[in-house]
Amino acid sequence: GAVVSQHPSWVICKSGTSVKIECRSLDFQATTMFWYRQFPKQSLMLMATSNEGSKATYEQGVEKDKFLINHASLTLSTLTVTSAHPEDSSFYICSALLRQAYTDTQYFGPGTRLTVL
Amino acid sequence: KNEVEQSPQNLTAQEGEFITINCSYSVGISALHWLQQHPGGGIVSLFMLSSGKKKHGRLIATINIQEKHSSLHITASHPRDSAVYICAAPSNTGKLIFGQGTTLQVKP
Numbered sequence: 298g299a300v301v302s303q304h305p306s307w308v309i310c311k312s313g314t315s316v317k318i319e320c321r322s323l324d325f326q327a328t329t330m331f332w333y334r335q336f337p338k339q340s341l342m343l344m345a346t347s348n349e350g351s352k353a354t355y356e357q358g359v360e361k362d363k364f365l366i367n368h369a370s371l372t373l374s375t376l377t378v379t380s381a382h383p384e385d386s387s388f389y390i391c392s393a394l395l396r397q398a399y400t401d402t403q404y405f406g407p408g409t410r411l412t413v414l
Numbered sequence: 415k416n417e418v419e420q421s422p423q424n425l426t427a428q429e430g431e432f433i434t435i436n437c438s439y440s441v442g443i444s445a446l447h448w449l450q451q452h453p454g455g456g457i458v459s460l461f462m463l464s465s466g467k468k469k470h471g472r473l474i475a476t477i478n479i480q481e482k483h484s485s486l487h488i489t490a491s492h493p494r495d496s497a498v499y500i501c502a503a504p505s506n507t508g509k510l511i512f513g514q515g516t517t518l519q520v521k522p
Contacts, residue, residue: 340515402445403447405449408456
């Protein structure tokens with residue numbers, strides 16, 4: 298199946314710093330990628346839809362200035378958590394959309410665990 | 415009421431048992447996903463199905479479009495199957511709507 302990678306897999310940072318998370322589709326091109334956030338023992342929450350070459354579409358309640366998304370190429374989307382604070386600590390997961398003739402499939406990355414001290 | 419509901423929420427089984435996890439959805443869908451999330455957090459896509467049945471190793475997924483119901487079966491369960499299993503259905507806008515997950519623990 299299609300492979301999606303994320304980097305880093307975990308990161309610890311000090312409050313006030315910015316953290317960039319990369320999401321790559323390794324063996325297919327993805328014009329659309331999704332960024333999710335997951336709190337402990339909860340389901341995934343869609344943060345934004347990342348579209349190659351255009352602005353991301355953010356879900357209600359997600360601060361676009363806080364969570365900067367850049368989808369600069371067909372295989373890479375980045376999520377930057379700006380001026381991170383402890384409440385931003387979470388598990389961030391991306392997925393990439395593989396479009397085929399009759400169906401679209403989302404392939405998920407392994408996730409990035411962010412801990413803000 | 416959630417648009418995608420799973421049952422049970424928690425499941426404990428003995429090694430070797432046959433396991434069934436159910437998913438009911440109220441959104442109109444083109445396909446339904448079954449995902450597996452291990453304690454480390456990484457998500458693996460197990461199946462995407464829009465009709466009938468799919469099998470991969472000891473995992474079997476079935477879907478009944480008319481009844482808006484899908485099941486994930488694990489045969490000859492093993493402790494390494496312990497994980498959270500999540501079903502997800504695309505909404506009319508294409509966004510995935512996730513079930514709340516089923517936490518499975520298989521004891522040796």
